[in-house]
Each structure stands twice: as structure tokens, then as C-alpha cells.
Amino acid sequence: MTMAASRYSDARQFGAHTPEVEERLALLAEASRVLADASLEPPAVMERLCALVVPLLGAACTLRLVSEDGHWLRTVASAAATPEARRLFQTLSPPAVRADEGPSHEVLRTGEALWVPDLDPQSLREWLPPQQHGLLKDFPFTRMMVLPLRARGRSLGTLTVWKDPAEAERTVDAGEQLLLQELADRAALALDVARAYAAEKQARQAAEVAAGRLQRLQRVTAELSRVLSAERVAEVIVEQGVEAVGAARGVLWVVEGDHARLLRCSGYEDPQALEKSFGRLPLDGPHPVKDAIREARPIWVESPEAMADRYPELDVIRSQTMRAPSPASTCLPLFAEGRVLGVLLFAFTEPRVFAPDERAFLELLAHHAGQAMARARLLEQEQRAREELAEVNERLAAIIQASPASIILVDSDGTVRLWNPAAERIFGWKPEEVLGQVLPVVPADKQAEFRRNLEKAGRGESLGGAVMRRQRKDGTPLQVALWTALVQPAGGGPEQVLSMAVDVTERHRSEAAQHFLAEAGGVLAASLEQEQTLERVAHLAVPSYAESCGVFLTDPDGTVRCVASAHEDLGLRAQDGHPAPGLAVASRVVASNEAELRTRTRTNTPECARSPGGTGVCAWLCVPLQVRGQTLGALTFATSRRDYDAQDLSLAQELARRAALAIDNARLYREARQAIRLREEFLSIASHELKTPISALQLQVQSLMAGLARSPSGLTPERLGRALEVVDRQVKRQTQLIHELLDVSRISAGRLELSPEPLDLSAMVREVVERFEPELERTGTRLELSLAPESSGLWDKLRIDQVLTNLVSNAVKYGRGNPVHVVVTSLEDSVRVEVRDRGIGIGEEHLSRLFHRFERAVSERNYGGFGLGLWISRQIVEAMGGHIAVRSELGVGSTFTVDLPRPRAG
Template sequence: MKEPPSPLEFQDLASLLEVAEGQEQADAEHVCPELSQILESVFSSMAEAVVVADECGRTALLNPAAEQFLGQAAIGVPLAQWPEHYGLYLPDQVTLYPAEELPLARAIRGEAVDRVEIFLRSALKPSGAWVLVTTRPLRDKAGKVLGGVAVFNEVTGTRKAEEALRKSQEEYRSLYSSTPVMMHSIDQEGRLLSVSDFWLEKLGYERSEVLGRKSVEFLTPESRKYALEVVLPRYFQTGKCQDVPYRVVKKDGGEIDILLSAIAERDAQGAIVRSLAVIIDVTERKRREMAQRLLDEASRELVTSLDDEATLQRVAALAVPTVADLCVIALQAGDTSLRPVAIADVSEARARCLREFLQFHPPPADALLCPAQRCMGEPSIGIGGIGLLRHVDEADRPWEELRTLRGHRCLHVPLYARGRCLGVLCLASARWCDTDAPADLALAKELGCRVAFTLDNAQLYRKAQESIRARDEFLSIASHELKTPLTSMKLRVQQLERALAQQPPDSRLAARLSDMLPIFQGQMRRLADLVENLLDVSRINESRLDLHLEPTDLAALARLVADHLREQLDRSGCKLELEAKEPVSGEWDRLRLEQVMLNLLTNAMKYGAGRPIRLTSTLQDGRALLRVSDGGIGISHEAQRRIFERFERAASHNYGGLGLGLFITRQIVEAHHGKIWVESEPGRGATFFVELPLS
């Protein structure tokens, strides 16, 4: 866009107008044609709108550009009517421009006016236009003002561009200042040129305290070294960096973790003149990640062993120095004292000293927690090693190392599980500040919960193991003790059989006893089987289930077992379908496999009475496969997962038994390196499969 004419051009224009005026006054008929042509040519060729007014303020002359721009070609319009006639407004775009203050009016009064801003709204420009008006007075040779000349220069485009730039700058300043992101700009020497309000808020500084300082001054020594040796050399080559991890020191001495991304602004020669950096505070995110890693690692350690002291020592070591400078885990030792079982410290010497000190001065049960905290199970936070160091005397030189713990912030977390306080977890650190307290409390409480539940589970497991050992010992003793009267009863039955054989055939007593004797023998066999099962369970628990391997034909063994059970099958109303024609030979314990078949067939008769049973032995893919199918009540999918455990049964207690048969069967099969499983649907019978290697 063209600039308005210079004062020299106005002077030339004024001179031409003065000459023309003088000639007109002298003799209108003798006007110099050349001068008129020059004047007309100048006016017509100017791109700027030019308006000339006489000393009375009437429009005397407009060039074509002015007629096109103003939209009015009337000559003689008084200056007082210009604001309304041409639509001239003050910069507020509402108030008409005062006629007496118009630049042309001031020129008529003898003033030279430069670049006055006026808003114009006319029929040709209904949306309005901004113009800069420059005016000069027209004088005669004596200096008398004859009128004025004004040049109008439209600057609407420039004004819009400036307004857009101003808004953009305001938005940038607003964004820079109010956005909840840390931002700063630095010069080519790394000195801070500007910082956002959030930057100041996060680090606790005033703006006057940081501007002009180098940005690396606010980094920790490790981060500063990394920036100077690694990041900045690469940045000056590429002009950008992204998500660079640093640790920043706040005004109060606290530290935060950040990710910094920056981009450089270069001059025409490509040199970096300024850099803008965006900084994200990732302290809380890193804290959460660290806490989750700690809890995950602690959980893995807690389930690796039932040795409380070794496990808790590893957990304490995980907490130092990640979370605290010192970690102590103490367990209840009766009702009056605590027994420290794990101590970890950033200083090995102080850890040894504290361990020795606590051996001489075991803390009482209320050393770390007040009664209310012990009852509620809530963590507490305080200053100093209260409770742990209550017996440290300033004169005791052996414990001088422990005095460095005074002033540390401590977290005490009771280890509560199922309403019982098992001990306490103590964390101490000189690095914590008030802002860390909520997060540290939550982490310590979660760690304490996991430690407490693990301790409780370990105690429950040990009690369960003790109960199982007591039960197994009882079963072993009971089964052995029951064998003695059973043996005696068998002898008495044999004597009774011989005595009955000697009685006369018509003896009513002998006939009655002969009818009762098979029932008695059957019940005695059942009792003997139960005792033998109990003995097998005892052997399995003591890992004494010995196998006597020998060449065995599974098909022949199946036929033998079927013959032994013929009478029982008839009584239960079950027809046995035997498929064992081809030999299936392997190295197995003959008696134990016979026990497997007896258990499976007995179960089939019990739960499928009155229905056929199929027993099959085949050779499949180089392994022996034994299959027992019945048409009984079937087994639910849930029960199929547990029937091979001890004292478990698929059906209700109406069917009797101890629930040991399938457990013993599985143990025998697995001792042969085989496997057993069942396929069944409720109400549609069951099929048990036994797969055995041939050797």
C-alpha cells in the first residue's frame, strides 16, 4: 500500500495551487494553459485521494481517486457537513468526527497534520474503512491561508492485519501465562527471557528472581551434567528436542521430575536466536509408577517363601532408598513388646547399629503407635524416630550413629489382618516434605496391607499344615490300631465257620448263624477296605507309596478283576461288558493297578446300580488305555475338578464312603507317570480314562 505524500510533495502541490489561484484572480481569461494542464495531470495521476478546500471550508477540488474513494463528487460541500456527508467517525466507529477537529479544518487554520486515523462508512463502503489523513494549509506568497489540501490513504488491510497480530499476541500471552503447563523461552546463551505463570507457581519463584538466569541452574547436578554434555550439543545441531527427562529443584529445595520439549527460532543465517520450551511435570506419574513397581516386587517377594524374616528383609530392602532412607518391620512378640525382624537403611553402618541397639532395647508394643492407632489400624506420620530411639542417651557413644535419624519424618503403619495387629511397618526419610505426605501414606498403607495379609496367610498355612500333620498322624495310628482287632475278628469268623460245619444239618441255630455270617463277612471286608485306604493315604502323605514293577498284561488283569467282582456285580444288578481280548503288556505294579480297577468298578456299581458297566483295555498311540463307563447319575463339571482330591465325592453323602478311592487311584496312576480323567454329563453316566506308559 502506498505511503501518503511527503511534506515536499504537499509543498509542491500547494505552490501549484497558489499559482493557479493568483492567475485566476489576475485575469481569468489569461490563465496559463500549461499550468492548468500540469495541475490537472498531477491530480488525475495521484493514486491517493486528494481533496482541496477553500478558506471557508467548502470543497473546491477532488481528484478522481477521491471521488471514487469518498463516493461523493459534490463541489462546495461545507466542511461542517463533512462528517455526516462522507460518513467520517472517530476510532470508536460510533461517534461522528467533530467537524472542527477534522484534519482539513485544522489545515485551514494553518496547522500541518500528519497521519490522523479516521473511520469511514459510506454507501460505497458499508462495512467501513480505515484511512490515514494528512493535510497541509494552502498559502499565498504573503503567507495568508487560502485553504487546505488533504490526502486520504486507506489502511483497512493494514489495520486488520495489525488487529489480527494484536489479538494473536494477546492470545499467545494469555495462553503462555494462563495455561496449566510450564513454559519458558531462552536466548542463545540459555538465559531465561520469559516464563509462564504456571512455571513460577510450580517452582515457587517470583518472575524477577529467574529472568536472566540460565535455565540449567534450576536442574539437579545430575540433570545439569546430562543437559550440558548430551542434550544441548545435540539440540544446537537439530534445533529441537522432545520429552527429555530432567529433575528440577524448586525454591524450597524440593525436587520434581519433568519432561522437556523445545524448538528453536533461527535468524536469516540459520543461527539460533531464541528457544521455546514446554515442560510437563511427571512427578506424580513417576511416583505412581515407582509405587506400583515397588508393590509388584514386594508382592512377588512375599509369596516366594514362608520364612518370615528372610522375606520381610527383602521387602524392606526394596523400600530403601526408593521410598525411604530407613525401613523397619517389627512383629508382635507377645502383648508387651515388638520383635524387629527386618531392617534396611541407606547406610549399612547405621543399619548394623540400629539392629544392635534394638537387640539391647526391644521396643514395647506401643512404641510406634498410640492405642487409638493400634485399634483403628490407620497409619500415622510424625517427626523423629519416636519409640524406636526412646532409650538413646546422648552420652551413649555406641549409638552415636543413630542420632542422625533425629528430625527424620517417620511413617508408622500397623500390620492389621482379620482384626489382629501382627506388627508395624516403620519408614523414615529426611527427604519427605508436606506435599509428599498423602501419597507416601497411601503407598505405605498399601505395602503394610500386603505384608499383613501375607503374614496372616503364612500363619494360617502353618496352622493348616500342623492340622494336616496331626490328622495324618491320627489316620496312620488309627488305621494301624484298627488292623489288630480286624485280624482277630477274621480269625473268629474262621473259627465260627468251622464250628458251624460240625453242627447237625437240622440245627436251627446253625442255620440262623449261617445266614448272618455272609453279611458279617461283607461288612468286615468293607471295614478292612476302609482301613487299607487310610493306610494308603498315610503312605501317600509320607511319600511311601512304593511300586513293585513287573511285566503285567493289563487285559488279563482286567479279566481277573471282573471275575473277582462277579458276585458283587450280580448283587448290584450291573451287567459288566468286558472288552479286553488283545494283550496290553507293560511294566507296572500289578497289585496297585488291580486296586485302580477295583476302585473304578466299585464306584460304577455304587453310582450306576442296575445299569450296565463297560470295562475296556486297549493299546493306543504306544500307551495303555483303560476305560470304565457306567450309566449312572453322572458328574457335574464343577465336581469333575475336585473328585480326585482327598475326602471329596461327586454325589451326596447318601452314597457313603470316605471320598478316598479316586484320590488314591490318581496317586497310583501318577506314580506310574500316567494320567486319569473323567468325561461326564449329569444324568448321563460317566467314563473314567486311565492312560499309562508301557514302561
């Protein structure tokens, strides 16, 4: 740009074109009045000033002020003489020009006015944008004066006065310049005063705002200091924070893992809809709330346009949901403990610029909220920890109280500090009896071991279920499984030892009982000899289970006798001399088939007497020996060391069951051996008995055949008759032997069939006796009959014949030729038959087995037969409901009695 310029530094006199002094003074007075009007804002004052300059001092006027950064001159007021010129001037006057270019730069730099008499159009083109270059042809101004606006030594702006083109020949004289400069100086002074006033007012307002914010912050902070939960922190910070910052709405989210959860909101018409849409925000994706959390810094959104520019995706979503964005909002992270705990959103009803002090206030509010949130969480965690600890302590106390194991806490010297109900139940002492005392459950002979265990526990060597002997309050011993552990008190006091004990006395008793039964089972199974087995069982029970043990068995006649015994204390006997509790108790138990138990007494009793000098204390058990529904005898146990209880009774009964089974097995074994012996004997007898008649037959037949061979006519009738009589007798004997064997087979198979019919027993006896007349005559035996006149009944005739034949045959055979008496007696409900002989008789030891199969009371060498006749007779009589018995004395004779029932009349 080329310009011809002249500088006026001094104007001392007025020229020919200077206005009248009065007009200028009036102008200055009006300017002073306008500039002094405090009711006008600075822009309005500047407009009035420009209007005073035009048209008196120029055709147009522009007032520009320097921007805060000093780079620009911004147009704040302008005026022109005509409306057309005003419109054109306002169009061509830019809102701001650079302060470092053109005439204004020179004026600002030197602080002196600059007169431009001839403005180059090219310079104007440089000042204007291209679209306005076409208007320059109508621009009427080519001369101007630029004056500085200075106050207190600094430039505030410029005052540009454009001269009327009609006065092109006229220059600005010194007086006019002085007047313009005076106006500019007064304008600068007024502007500086206005600015100072505005600054003071703004500072005062800022102080009031700051004081209000501080007051609100203190109120919020005071409220936050009283809350103890995250929910209350959210309530206070949202409800009071909205009021404190002048927001319309507020929301607080807390961070939980990979998402943020809505905790509190305020100012929303439909909180449920907000909760549904934003109750759980994933932390990925664009969103001011998410950015505040991820970046840990505030997000300021000052207008909807700013929101749309920064988050276009959200703008699309809002357009789809017809939800308008907040005009302005801020998202403040709640930062504490080195991490973001949540985010606080404030939304405003109008766009706004968040000034630095407002931002600082909001960040300070968020800081206090974050600290309160962290403190509340810490308090909640502490409260939860306390509650959990209290719950754990309560649960631990309940466990200790309900524990089936005794829990005892002792000091290193054995002083008891904890004693739970199980300890009282197991050992018998109450807590008040043992707390503060040395542990009393340790027997005197175990004190040294107890001290060693305490020392080991102090070194960290714990016991893990070791079985120890302890004692109850009443002095009775018990076995406990013991666990120990070293305990360091939380308060840092002396170390203590915790012990847990389980009463295993019963378990040990059970194990000992099982071991005892197993050992007894081995002993019982080791031998089938009854006497040897029972002696072993008796000695097995002493001394582990009893001090005295007796085995009593029942004889066939019902007599109970002691067959085996063992004693640790020979003085522990009943008054009858048998092992306690004695024969009377054993007999009673055998008869009742019920076990008996007695605890210890302090006086001697018939069941348990002691030798002189003894304690007189005895507990005893007596249990029956039962097997297959039969009572074989009884087992007795006695001790003076303790009482027997139900468990001991159960053990004794189990031992008795096994012993009875062993006794029965021994009996069966003995009977099996006897049966084998009888079988061998029977086979020998049978072969002999079957062979004898056959041999006799064979001899008779051979004798007859030899006689016929010598002389066919040499056999006399007498000889032939005698031979045939022998043959007939041997055939009958053979037939009888075969019938007996067949009867044994039938009876053993349960196929003995009876065919009852009316029968006169006396007539039946007479008939049988008549058949024995040849035998009686041959042996010289006299048979006497005593028959009842009325002896009728319903019986099987053939079987009765068989029984009577067997009894009469035995009487004749064993009677040694002495008289035989047969008596038939009629009783009320039965008929009795007695067969008496005065023969060899039967020994007492053989009577009990006389009616058994293959049993014989005499030698088969002297008396033949299978030994089956009496057994078969007994089976027949009992099958008819009757009874057969024998009375005999060796060398005196025998009497066999048969009772047969008969039906009552009617």
C-alpha cells in the first residue's frame, strides 16, 4: 500500500477552516455528558460518541477496540452522515481488522494521530474480502484521520474519522485535530473507567458467585461427611449437586467391572425409562459418560452442536428415538484411590460456556463426591467385615456350643480358659468348676504325659487323634481321641493350646468286643470237642471281660450243671460254690429263657458272695445259650471292677449265641459220629441178622436134599415136619427183619400211614399172646394176662399188633424164662398196656437212648436184632397220639408202658 501522509505533532493556532469555538466547546460539553452517562453501557456510549463526531468533524466515523489477545481491532461503533453512506459504510467496514497492519498499526505503535489525505483504493481492496470489492466503486471516502484511544499509558483502540469528499481541498487544521484527539482521549478515559467499573462489577459478581458456590460446596461437603453408604452419597451429590450447580438434571453411575450401574437420578420425569435405557452401561463405545470413565477426565459439552460434532453416533440414535439432547452437560469422573469409582452427569437447560472457575467448582464438587464415595465404600466394607466377623464369631460360638466334641482352651500351664457343653457332657464338670483351674480331667498317673504334650504343642507339634486315657468327674476312666493345636491370641497375649476330644470309650469297647468275639469265634471254631471248646470260651472271657465266667448246660433230664469255668478271683463265687451268680440264677435263666443283669451292690448277696476281706461288690450277667429254638444252658459273667450295661449284655448274648451254635455243632458232630458208628454197627448186625436165617434155611435144605439123595423114602414125616418148622421160623424172622427196615424207611421219609378202625385192645393182646405159645413152650416161660373188660378204641390194628408183638417178643427174649405179665387197664380217656418181665433189666445209663434208632442195651452177639423195634414202636405210638415209656433196673427186670388215647363218648 502507498499512501501520502503528514503527521501533526503540534497545533498551536486555529486555521481559516476551524469551526467556531462555541460549536466546538458545545461538542466537547455534549461529549463529556454522553461519556459520563453511567446508565449507558460502553458500546452504547461509543455509538453516541460516533454520532457526535458526524457530521460536525467528519462524514463518517469508526471506533475499534483492541481484542484481549492484542491481535485484532474489533469494530464496536460507527456512524455516517447520510443513510446511504451509513449502509455502505457498515457493509464495507469489517467487524475486525488485524492490529498489526495498516494505519491502525502505526497509530497503536506510536500513540499519535495519523492523517491520510489520499487513501489508495488498492489498500481498501486488501482490507476487504473479494465479494465486497465490487462495492468500492461507490465508496465516497478517500481521506481519513486515525486517532489513538489511550488511557493510563496503553492503547485501547482507534478512532477513525472519514472526511467529506466535497472538502477534498481542505485539510485538517491543528485545532480540529486537537478537538478530535480530545474527544478520543475522553472516550478512552470513559472506556477505561467503564472497563474498570465492569471489571470491578464482574469481580464483585464473581466473588458473590464464588461465595455462593463455596457455601453450596460446604453444604454438600458437610452433608457428605455425615453419610455412611454409597446410596446416600449418590442421593446427596445428585439432589444437592443439581441445586448447587444450577443444573436441571443429574445422574450418578458407579463402576462395576466392565459396566457402569445407574445408582441415582434427579430431575427426570420418567426415572424408570432412564433406568431401563441407561441402568447398565457397558464401558465400550462412544458416550460422554463412558469417555469420562475410560479417560478419567471431565467431559464438557457446551451446546447440542458440540454434542453432535463429538458424538455423531448418539445424534443418530437420538434422531431415531425422537429424544432431544441436553443443551449443555458435563460428565465428571469420581476419582479416588487411583481409580474411577463412578461418574456424575449434570445437564443444563441452555447452552453455556463452562468458565474456568465454574469448571474448577464442578471438578472440586466431583472430587469431594469421589472421596465421599470411597469413604462410604470403605465404611460399607468395614461394616460388612464387622458383620461377617460378628457372624463368623457367632457361627464359631454356635459351633463350639453345638460341637459333639469337647473343645477346651488352656494356657501353657494347663489353666482352662474355654470349656464347651460337650466337655461338660463328656467329663462331667460344669464350666464354673473348671474355668481358671488346672485341667482336672487328666488322671494323676498321666500328668507327666499331659505336661509333655503341652510343651510339644507350644513347639508347634500337634496331636492328631491320639487316644488318651482321661477321667470323669465321678472318677470313672474313659478313652478319648485327642487333637491339639497352638493358638496365638489376636491381642498378642501368651500362646494357648486348643484341644478337641471325642469320647471313644464306647468305640473302644465296641472294637474290643468285636476283637473278643472274633477271638471267641476262632476258639469256638478250632475244635468240635464240646468240653475243650467250653473251657476255652470261659478262659477267653477272663480277665478282659469278667473276673469269673461259668458255662452251664442242661442235661437230658433237665438238670442244669456247670461244665466249665474260669476265675481271676477265686473268691468271686456264689454261696453255692458255683461261679457267680450261681446255679440258681443259671437255672432260672434257662427256665425263663430271659437274660438277667445286676449292677454292683455294696452288700454280699447269695448271687455274689466274696471271700472274707473282699469288697462285697459284684456285677453279673447271665444269658441263655439258645440255638434253633432250644435252650441248651446259660453263660454267667461276674466282675467287681465295674458295672455291666446294655452293651455288655449285647456282647454276652452274642457270645452266648456263638457258644450255643458251637455247642450245637459239637453235639451234631458227636451225633454224626455216633450215627456213623451206629451205621457201621447196623451194617454189621444187619449182615449178620440177614445171613443167620438164610444160613439156617440153607442147612435145612441141604440136609433134606442129602436125605433124599441117600434114600428117597428115608425121610420120615416127623423129620420132615421138624425141618419145615425150622424153615418156617427162619422165613418169619427174615420177613420181620425186612419189615423193620421198610418201616425205618417209611418213618424217616414221613410216610408212616395209619388206618384207624374199631379195636378191642384186650382181644388184640390175647391174639398176639396166642401166637407166642410155641415160643413160650420152647423157652419154658409162663405168661400171665390181666385184661380189662372194656378196652375199645380207634387204632390201626396192624400197627398195634406190631407194637405188642415187639414188646412181648422182647419180654420173652430178655426174661430168662421168668414169668411175663401183660396188663390192660381202661382209663377215662385212654387204654394202658403194661408188659413186665423179670429178666436181665436195663442199666440206667441206657434208658435215655433206649427208644433211639439202632440203640441197644444188650450185646448183639447174645441177642440178635437191628435195635429198631423199640424205636419203631415209639414212632407208631406217638403217631397215634399215645406215649411209650420204660422203667427198668439192672438184674431185676423191665416194665414197658403204652398209653393209647381213645375218643370220649358222644
